Amino acid sequence: MVKNLVIVESPAKAKTIEKFLGKDFVVKSSFGHIRDLDKKDFGIDIENNFQPNYIVSTDKKAVVKELKSLAKDAEMVWLASDEDREGEAIAWHLMETLELDPQKTKRIVFHEITKNAILEAINHPRQINKQVVDAQQARRILDRLVGFEVSPVLWKKVKPQLSAGRVQSVAVRLIVEREREIHQFESTSAYRVTGFFLVKDENGKFAELKAELNQRFDTRDKAKAFLDRCTSASFRVEDVTTKPAKRSPAPPFTTSTLQQEASRKLSFSVSQTMSVAQKLYEAGKITYMRTDSVNLSSLAIHTAKAKIVELFGEDYAKTRQYKTSSKGAQEAHEAIRPTYMDQENISGTKQEQRLYDLIWKRSIASQMSDALLEKTNITIQVSTAPEKFIASGEVIKFEGFLKVYLESTDDDDEQPNGESLLPPIQVNQLLDLNQIVAAQRFSQRPARYTEASLVKKLEEQGIGRPSTYAPIITTIQNRGYVVKEDRAGFEREFTTLTLHSGKIVEKVNLENYGYEKSKLFPTDIGMVVTDFLLKNFNPVMDYNFTANVEEQFDFIAEGKEEWSRMIGDFYKPFHQLVEQTLQISEKANGERILGIDPASGKQVSVKIGRFGPLAQIGETSDEEGADKPTFASLQSGMHIETITLDEALKLFKLPREVGEYESKKVTVAIGRFGPYIRHDNKFVSLEKSDDPYTIILSRAIELIEAKREKDSKAVIRVFDEDPDMKLLNGRWGPYLSYQKNNYKLPKNSQAESLTYADCQKIIEAGNSPKKATRKKKK
DNA sequence: CAGTGAGCGAGCTTCCGCTTGACTT
Numbered sequence: 001m002v003k004n005l006v007i008v009e010s011p012a013k014a015k016t017i018e019k020f021l022g023k024d025f026v027v028k029s030s031f032g033h034i035r036d037l038d039k040k041d042f043g044i045d046i047e048n049n050f051q052p053n054y055i056v057s058t059d060k061k062a063v064v065k066e067l068k069s070l071a072k073d074a075e076m077v078w079l080a081s082d083e084d085r086e087g088e089a090i091a092w093h094l095m096e097t098l099e100l101d102p103q104k105t106k107r108i109v110f111h112e113i114t115k116n117a118i119l120e121a122i123n124h125p126r127q128i129n130k131q132v133v134d135a136q137q138a139r140r141i142l143d144r145l146v147g148f149e150v151s152p153v154l155w156k157k158v159k160p161q162l163s164a165g166r167v168q169s170v171a172v173r174l175i176v177e178r179e180r181e182i183h184q185f186e187s188t189s190a191y192r193v194t195g196f197f198l199v200k201d202e203n204g205k206f207a208e209l210k211a212e213l214n215q216r217f218d219t220r221d222k223a224k225a226f227l228d229r230c231t232s233a234s235f236r237v238e239d240v241t242t243k244p245a246k247r248s249p250a251p252p253f254t255t256s257t258l259q260q261e262a263s264r265k266l267s268f269s270v271s272q273t274m275s276v277a278q279k280l281y282e283a284g285k286i287t288y289m290r291t292d293s294v295n296l297s298s299l300a301i302h303t304a305k306a307k308i309v310e311l312f313g314e315d316y317a318k319t320r321q322y323k324t325s326s327k328g329a330q331e332a333h334e335a336i337r338p339t340y341m342d343q344e345n346i347s348g349t350k351q352e353q354r355l356y357d358l359i360w361k362r363s364i365a366s367q368m369s370d371a372l373l374e375k376t377n378i379t380i381q382v383s384t385a386p387e388k389f390i391a392s393g394e395v396i397k398f399e400g401f402l403k404v405y406l407e408s409t410d411d412d413d414e415q416p417n418g419e420s421l422l423p424p425i426q427v428n429q430l431l432d433l434n435q436i437v438a439a440q441r442f443s444q445r446p447a448r449y450t451e452a453s454l455v456k457k458l459e460e461q462g463i464g465r466p467s468t469y470a471p472i473i474t475t476i477q478n479r480g481y482v483v484k485e486d487r488a489g490f491e492r493e494f495t496t497l498t499l500h501s502g503k504i505v506e507k508v509n510l511e512n513y514g515y516e517k518s519k520l521f522p523t524d525i526g527m528v529v530t531d532f533l534l535k536n537f538n539p540v541m542d543y544n545f546t547a548n549v550e551e552q553f554d555f556i557a558e559g560k561e562e563w564s565r566m567i568g569d570f571y572k573p574f575h576q577l578v579e580q581t582l583q584i585s586e587k588a589n590g591e592r593i594l595g596i597d598p599a600s601g602k603q604v605s606v607k608i609g610r611f612g613p614l615a616q617i618g619e620t621s622d623e624e625g626a627d628k629p630t631f632a633s634l635q636s637g638m639h640i641e642t643i644t645l646d647e648a649l650k651l652f653k654l655p656r657e658v659g660e661y662e663s664k665k666v667t668v669a670i671g672r673f674g675p676y677i678r679h680d681n682k683f684v685s686l687e688k689s690d691d692p693y694t695i696i697l698s699r700a701i702e703l704i705e706a707k708r709e710k711d712s713k714a715v716i717r718v719f720d721e722d723p724d725m726k727l728l729n730g731r732w733g734p735y736l737s738y739q740k741n742n743y744k745l746p747k748n749s750q751a752e753s754l755t756y757a758d759c760q761k762i763i764e765a766g767n768s769p770k771k772a773t774r775k776k777k778k
Numbered sequence: 779c780a781g782t783g784a785g786c787g788a789g790c791t792t793c794c795g796c797t798t799g800a801c802t803t
Contacts, residue, residue: 009797010796029798033795033797034796036795059799060797090797139794139795143794143795144794145793147793149792152791155790155792160790161791163791163793165792166793167793167794465795467794467795467796472794609783610783611782614782614783616783633781670780671781673779674780678780683779683780685780
């Protein structure tokens with residue numbers, strides 16, 4: 001019989017709190033929400049003022065049963081879910097589902113898991129705030145209405161299995177629009193002029209002073225003209241200014257900033273960061289990892305200060321409280337920090353250690369002094385021209401927090417400013433010129449999103465919550481709207497003009513640009529769906545839609561608005577859009593007409609087909625005996641929006657018959673795994689140097705023979721007793737193959753000496769081959 | 779594993795936010 005039952009959301013939290021509360025308290029966890037809207041008929045009675053129909057999810061039945069029986073016997077039940085909208089709703093659902101007696105139920109909240117905070121909470125219980133619960137219900141119901149009414153429209157008008165939602169559709173929109181900005185971007189170039197001067201230092205040695213001209217030239221001729229004038233110029237120091245400056249540490253981590261920094265500094269994916277953080281949390285090493293708060297408990301701040309003083313001395317400590325600036329933050333938890341701020345290192349996997357190190361450094365640095373800098377600017381006058389060279393340098397006078405941690409930026413080619421120490425220089429000093437370089441530089445197109453920079457953008461717009469950032473990224477990829485990939489860059493020429501020893505030399509150089517690593521790209525289907533939704537469901541696709549409804553939810557929470565009225569006001573015009581779209585909208589397939597096929601005079605077009613994007617020559621026609629169009633799938637890297645007529649026509653040149661070998665046809669085509677030769681129903685991959693459009697028969701035969709040679713080596717033995725039983729050589733060494741299933745050989749067995757009986761035993765001993773549980777692709 | 783581009787029209791798909799495991803590769 002328990003005296004007091006405390007229910008929290010997370011089991012790891014339950015364990016910690018139980019220690020603080022002593023033997024009169026049993027602390028259990030609800031594992032998040034215990035009920036949700038039924039999936040049948042929306043789970044909402046739309047006719048009846050949107051009455052929700054909640055059911056206990058199957059995977060929560062056991063939890064609910066246990067909590068119910070514990071609650072029945074308890075003298076007091078303490079609902080201690082988080083203090084935010086979802087937490088309040090969880091408490092209310094518990095109240096309803098466990099049929100708790102209001103006389104024996106109290107609602108408590110705390111924002112940090114410290115003994116004081118918990119005891120304080122117990123001393124200040126309250127009732128469930130039904131208004132906040134209603135705000136959550138409105139949120140839930142609105143999301144269900146949007147998701148479950150718009151998705152079926154997509155099934156009818158675009159493709160089955162697609163999805164739309166308040167959050168995911170806007171996330172995809174961001175990526176689609178960025179991609180189009182990039183395609184429309186026209187790069188311009190300008191000449192950046194850098195002067196390299198020689199200055200004698202105290203020891204009479206020459207040091208180099210690098211200075212950039214305060215103006216760029218938009219043409220080569222103007223840059224050349226400037227260099228011409230410099231050939232006879234003298235260079236005089238006009239001004240030297242030094243100014244103190246300071247830099248402050250970044251606030252402690254929230255979920256989104258942790259994901260960003262782990263991506264930039266450790267190359268973790270967003271979901272990888274979360275699963276490693278989860279491990280650290282469960283091991284008691286860090287505080288809760290799904291939070292939008294930058295707040296630190298006073299205990300944490302004190303421990304941090306003591307550690308900083310111990311490691312670096314008094315001067316380095318400066319305690320600070322940070323304020324959350326992000327839109328819609330609900331601050332139910334602390335920032336993400338080490339549980340014990342004085343614990344510099346932890347045991348664990350390599351990944352856990354690296355992430356912990358990052359969290360420790362960021363948290364500690366947030367309580368350290370500003371870095372003090374001295375910035376110096378030197379202005380250099382050109383005797384023959386009005387333009388001036390500017391040299392700037394930065395010297396760190398006091399490291400402060402920089403001793404521990406510096407936040408990274410998304411800008412990969414950021415100038416490493418700072419560290420450069422300028423040689424001592426006097427005003428009016430004349431400088432010797434070593435050389436001046438005018439280099440053609442191109443303007444940068446907008447950057448594609450990484451997983452983490454998309455999270456940053458979503459958070460800025462107040463879209464999504466800490467617990468959903470990682471799942472959102474996964475969802476839009478799983479639905480096939482977005483792919484994360486690397487793409488090769490391009491080469492381009494750029495010109496440099498160098499003035500050295502009175503002579504100007506012009507050179508054309510090559511540079512790579514536009515190489516992408518782990519970036520998010522929209523797919524064709526992502527673009528078609530986004531356009532369709534923008535056209536037909538514009539209000540929901542608005543970047544401010546979430547912010548606007550959030551404002552309404554706040555009104556509900558404050559009691560200024562009634563939830564079913566708010567939902568009703570939204571639903572009427574929204575549902576109208578759904579009906580209207582179903583009636584009047586054409587099927588959307590992203591069709592684009594590229595031109596006319598010169599060979600047949602027929603129209604060439606691209607669109608999304610049943611199995612993905614395709615190109616077609618000719619049109620489908622209802623007329624009797626009309627020619628059917630011919631089709632070809634687009635290859636990876638080709639996109640409906642950017643493919644050209646020539647590229648599309650080339651697709652129809654394959655499969656190509658190159659001749660006959662052993663009186664069987666030899667054809668060449670490009671498949672899912674690249675270019676291949678097909679002969680006698682066997683497939684042989686082309687090598688990188690082979691071009692499927694031009695390869696000739698003799699080379700094809702060569703490849704076929706090479707493949708045969710390799711295959712013959714692959715078979716170690718086929719048993720006479722049963723030709724299905726084969727010992728084969730695979731990529732990872734010998735293995736046993738039987739009726740399309742593969743089996744590992746026992747360790748230390750000699751494949752050559754195995755008998756038929758041995759092999760039968762291996763098959764029996766091996767786990768019964770799993771049925772081909774085919775995973776859905778996309 | 780390497781090609782499909784329709785048809786009888788069954789029965790299914792889908793949202794966001796809270797939480798962990800239970801799964802395979």
